[in-house]
Amino acid sequence: MNAPEPKISAARPVIRQLDEAAINRIAAGEVVERPASAVKELVENALDAGATRIAVDYADGGKTLIRVTDDGCGMSAEDLPLALSRHATSKIDGSDLLNIHSFGFRGEALPSLGSVGRLTITSRVAGGDAASVTVAGGRMGAVRPAALTRGTVVELRDLFYATPARLKFLRSDRAEATAIAEVVRRLALAEPAVAFTLRDMTGGGEGRVMFRADAGNGDFFDALRDRVGGVLGADFIDNALRVDVEREGLRLSGYAALPTYSRGSSVQQFVFVNGRPVLDRMLLGALRVAYFDFLSRDRHPAAVLNVECDPERVDVNVHPAKAEVRFREPEAVRSLLISGLRTALSGAGHRASSTVADATLAAFSAPQGAARVYQMDRPSGAALSRGFAFQAPLQPVQAGFAEAPSARVEPVAEAADLTARPLGAARAQVHENYIIAQTERGMVIVDQHAAHERLVYERLKRQMAETGVTAQALLIPEIVDLSPNDAARLLEHADELRRFGLTVEPFGGSAVAVREVPAILGTVPAAALLRDVLDELADLGTSQLVQAKVEAVLSRMACHGSIRSGRQMRADEMNALLREMEATPHSGQCNHGRPTYVELQLADIERLFGRR
Numbered sequence: 001m002n003a004p005e006p007k008i009s010a011a012r013p014v015i016r017q018l019d020e021a022a023i024n025r026i027a028a029g030e031v032v033e034r035p036a037s038a039v040k041e042l043v044e045n046a047l048d049a050g051a052t053r054i055a056v057d058y059a060d061g062g063k064t065l066i067r068v069t070d071d072g073c074g075m076s077a078e079d080l081p082l083a084l085s086r087h088a089t090s091k092i093d094g095s096d097l098l099n100i101h102s103f104g105f106r107g108e109a110l111p112s113l114g115s116v117g118r119l120t121i122t123s124r125v126a127g128g129d130a131a132s133v134t135v136a137g138g139r140m141g142a143v144r145p146a147a148l149t150r151g152t153v154v155e156l157r158d159l160f161y162a163t164p165a166r167l168k169f170l171r172s173d174r175a176e177a178t179a180i181a182e183v184v185r186r187l188a189l190a191e192p193a194v195a196f197t198l199r200d201m202t203g204g205g206e207g208r209v210m211f212r213a214d215a216g217n218g219d220f221f222d223a224l225r226d227r228v229g230g231v232l233g234a235d236f237i238d239n240a241l242r243v244d245v246e247r248e249g250l251r252l253s254g255y256a257a258l259p260t261y262s263r264g265s266s267v268q269q270f271v272f273v274n275g276r277p278v279l280d281r282m283l284l285g286a287l288r289v290a291y292f293d294f295l296s297r298d299r300h301p302a303a304v305l306n307v308e309c310d311p312e313r314v315d316v317n318v319h320p321a322k323a324e325v326r327f328r329e330p331e332a333v334r335s336l337l338i339s340g341l342r343t344a345l346s347g348a349g350h351r352a353s354s355t356v357a358d359a360t361l362a363a364f365s366a367p368q369g370a371a372r373v374y375q376m377d378r379p380s381g382a383a384l385s386r387g388f389a390f391q392a393p394l395q396p397v398q399a400g401f402a403e404a405p406s407a408r409v410e411p412v413a414e415a416a417d418l419t420a421r422p423l424g425a426a427r428a429q430v431h432e433n434y435i436i437a438q439t440e441r442g443m444v445i446v447d448q449h450a451a452h453e454r455l456v457y458e459r460l461k462r463q464m465a466e467t468g469v470t471a472q473a474l475l476i477p478e479i480v481d482l483s484p485n486d487a488a489r490l491l492e493h494a495d496e497l498r499r500f501g502l503t504v505e506p507f508g509g510s511a512v513a514v515r516e517v518p519a520i521l522g523t524v525p526a527a528a529l530l531r532d533v534l535d536e537l538a539d540l541g542t543s544q545l546v547q548a549k550v551e552a553v554l555s556r557m558a559c560h561g562s563i564r565s566g567r568q569m570r571a572d573e574m575n576a577l578l579r580e581m582e583a584t585p586h587s588g589q590c591n592h593g594r595p596t597y598v599e600l601q602l603a604d605i606e607r608l609f610g611r612r
Contacts, residue, residue, distance in 0.1 A: 032112055034170060035062025035159055036179035041109035042154050043187050046070035049152065052194055052215065056184055059201040061176030063159055063167070067201075071151040075123040077131035077143050083121070084135055086111045110154075114138060116166070117159040123152040137162040173202070181211055185231050186277040189270050189304055192216040192227035220253070228255055228304050232268060236261070236302060241348055243305065245340035248332055249313070252340045254305035258348060259294035260588060260595045261302060268302035273314055275306060279323045283307070286334045290341035294586060295593040303341075307333060346585040418575060422582050423597070426574035433565040435574045442602040448574075450590035451581055452563040457591050458584050469501040472519035478526040484510045486534050493537065504530070 032038050039056060046054050049072025059065035075083060086108065113119050114135035124130035124146075132146035160166040170176060181198060188196045188211075198211035213230050216223025221242060229237040240255035257268075271283045291301040315326040327333050418425035423446070424439035435446040482490065487510040494504050501518030514526040563569070563577075581587040581596070590596050 032109075032116060032159075034179060035066060035176050036183045038062065038066055038109075038113055038117075038156055038159065039068070039180050040183045040187070041113070042066070042068040042156075043184065045109065045154075046072055046152070047187070047191055047194065049073050051151065053197075054194060055197045055199065056180070057199045057201045057207060058177065058180055059203075061170075061173035062180055063170065063173065063176065064157060065201060066156040066159065067153065069151065069153045074125040074128075074150065074152050075121075076125050076128055080121055080123065080131055080133040080143050081140065084110050084114055084119075084133065084140055113156055113159075114140070116162050118157040118161065120155045120157075121152065122146045122148050122155075124148045124150055126150070177210075184211060186270060188213045189224075189227060189231055190272050190275050190277055190306075192220075192223040224254065224304070232302075232304070236268065240302075241344045243303075243340055243344045245336060245343065247336055249310060250333060250336050251308040252305060252336050253308070254303065256305065256341055256344055257302035258588065259291060259301070259345070259586070259593055262291075262295050262299035262593055263302055264299065266300045269300065270304045272306040273316070273325050274308055274311060276316065276325075277323075278325050280325055282327075282330055282334060283337065286337040287341070290338045290345075294345070294589055299593050305337070307337070309333070348585070348588070418578075421578070423578040426571055426578060429569055429574065432568055435569070435577070437574075437578060439599070442600050442605060444578075444597050444599050446578065446581075446597040447590075447595075448563050448567075448569065448577065449565045450594060451587060451596040452577060454587050454590050454596060455577075455580055455584050458586065469499070470519040471501040471503060471516040473516050474514065474526075477513040477515045479507055479511055479513055480527045480530050481511050482530070482534070486510075487512055489537050490530065490534060497533070502529075 032041070035058065039058070039062065043054060043056065046068060049070060051070035051072035053071050055067075055069040057065065057067040057069075110119070110121070115138040118134070118136040120132060120134045122130060122132040130146040130148035131143050133143045134141045160170075177200065184196060184198045188194075193215055195215040196211065196213045197209065199207040200210050201207040213227060216226040221244070225237055228240070236257060237255065239258050239261040241258065243252060243254050243256050245252045254272075266284070269284060269287060271278060271280065271287070273280070273283075287301060287303060287305070295301065309327075313328045315328075318324045318326050419438050419440050422439070423444050424437035426435055426437050428436045429448075430436060433448055435444075435448055437444040437446065487506070490504060490512060491506060497504060501516060501520075503514070503516035505513050505515060507513040512530070514530065517524045517526065517529075569577075588596060
C-alpha cells in the first residue's frame with residue numbers, strides 16, 4: 001500500500017515572495033521564544049545605548065506587559081521608524097561581522113517584537129524633543145510628540161496576540177517570571193557598573209520589587225564582588241576565589257567558589273564572553289573539567305567568569321539568540337580556563353568553605369525548655385575566679401608557698417606556638433577519628449582519615465606527574481570497529497590519550513587498534529573504554545575519562561594507604577598531619593569533595609553557650 005506523501009502535491013509548487021509581516025513573524029520565532037527572550041533583547045539594547053540605570057517591569061509573567069526604561073542616549077523622532085525596520089541597526093555598518101563590540105547587531109529584535117505584540121517606543125535624545133511610535137501586529141503608526149525626560153521607554157503589551165498559537169506553548173506565569181528574573185540576573189552580573197531594578201506589576205499599582213542591584217563602585221573586581229554578593233548571596237562571595245589570568249591575548253577574570261561550596265545543580269554557573277552572557281557547551285565543559293578531581297559527579301562548581309579576547313577571535317553570529325559562540329582557537333580558551341581555575345584552587349591551599357562551619361553550628365541546639373540567661377544574671381569575672389578556686393582539688397601545701405597551686409594546666413611552649421598556625425595545635429583525639437586542634441581564633445575539628453587520604457592522593461599524583469603513567473602493552477592488540485566519524489575523532493585526540501597510557505592507532509578503514517592500556521587499570525575491556533571516551537568527546541569536545549579512571553585507582557590506593565578510622569594517634573602525629581595539610585593544596589576537601597575539617601570561631605562557640 002502506497003501512502004501519499006503529504007509534502008508533494010500533484011501541481012507544480014509556486015515560488016512566491018513572503019510579505020514583510022510574515023517575514024517578521026518567522027524571525028520572531030527565532031529571536032523571541034518567550035517573554036524572557038524579549039526582556040533580554042530590550043535590556044541589551046539599553047546597555048548598548050550606554051544606560052547606567054535600567055528598570056524592567058512585567059505583568060502576568062511578561063505575557064501582558066513588558067516595559068524596559070533606561071537613561072541611555074535615546075533616539076530622535078527620525079530614528080524611530082528606522083529602528084522598527086528589519087535589519088536596521090546602529091551597532092555595525094555591515095562591513096565586518098566579526099569585529100562586534102556590542103550586545104545586539106542583527107537589527108531583528110524590535111521589528112520581531114512589533115510583529116507579534118503591541119509595541120510602543122518613547123525616546124528622547126539630549127537636546128531634542130521626545131517622540132513616540134506604536135506598532136501592533138506589524139502595522140506601524142505615525143510618530144507623535146511625547147513627554148520624557150531622557151533615555152528610552154519600550155513597552156510591549158499582549159505578547160504573541162498576533163500569533164495566538166504561540167501562547168499555548170508558554171508556561172505558567174510563575175515559570176515565565178522566573179525566567180525573566182534569571183535573564184536580568186545574568187545581565188546584571190555582566191554589567192556590575194549598571195543599576196538594575198525588576199518589578200512585578202501584576203494586579204496594577206506600583207508593583208512589587210523582585211530584584212534590585214545598585215551600581216558597583218571601585219575597579220572591576222570590587223564592582224563585580226559587590227554585584228556577585230548581591231545576586232548570588234554573601235555565602236558565595238565569602239567562599240569564592242579571585243581569578244585573573246592572561247595568556248596569548250586571552251584573559252580570564254571573575255570569581256570561582258571553593259570545591260566544598262559545590263551545588264547540587266549548575267544554577268550558579270555564569271560564563272561570559274567579552275561581557276556577553278553565553279551558554280557555551282565547551283566553556284561549561286572546561287569548567288567541569290577544572291573541578292573534576294575535587295567533586296563527585298553529582299556535585300557542580302559555582303563560578304562567575306568572563307573570557308576576554310579580541311572580538312575577531314570569536315564569532316557571536318552563530319545563532320539569532322546569540323547565546324552560542326564559536327572561538328577561532330577553542331583549545332587555547334579551554335586550556336586557559338582549566339589552568340587558570342586550577343591555579344586559583346591550588347592557591348587556596350587547605351582552605352575550606354565557611355558554609356561547612358555554618359552547617360556545623362546549625363547542628364548544635366540548646367536543650368529544649370532551657371531558660372534564657374541574660375547578661376545581667378551572670379556572675380562577675382571576680383566571682384567566677386573565686387568559684388573556680390573553691391572547686392579546685394585540694395593539694396598539699398609545699399613549704400615556702402602560702403597559696404595552693406592553680407588547677408589550670410599551662411600548655412607547653414611548643415603547643416602555644418602552634419596555635420598561631422592556620423590549623424592550630426592538636427589538643428585531643430575523640431572517637432579515634434577526629435582531631436581537636438586549638439587556634440588563636442577558635443578550634444578546628446579534623447577528620448583524620450579523610451585528611452590523610454587527600455594528602456596521600458596528592459602525593460601519588462605528584463609521583464605520577466614526575467614519572468608518567470606506566471603503559472601495559474597488549475600481547476595481541478585489540479581491534480575495535482567504529483564509525484568513520486568516531487574513528488577520526490578518537491585519532492584526533494590520540495596524543496592526549498597516550499599521555500595517560502592509552503595508545504590507539506589506525507588499523508585501516510574505520511577500525512582502530514588498541515596497543516597499550518594504563519597498567520594501573522589492570523584488565524580493561526578496550527572496546528567499552530573507547531566508546532565511553534567517544535561519548536565524552538561528543539559531549540564536551542574533550543575527554544578526561546582515561547585520566548579520571550587512572551586517578552580513581554590512585555584515589556582507592558590513597559584510601560587504603562591512609563590513616564584508618566579507629567587508630568589512636570600521638571600528639572606529634574596529629575600535629576604532623578595538621579602541618580602537612582597546611583602545606584598541601586586542596587587538602588580542605590577529600591577525594592570526593594567532602595570537607596576534611598571544620599573551623600569554629602571562638603565568638604560562635606561562645607554564642608552557642610549564651611556567653612554573647
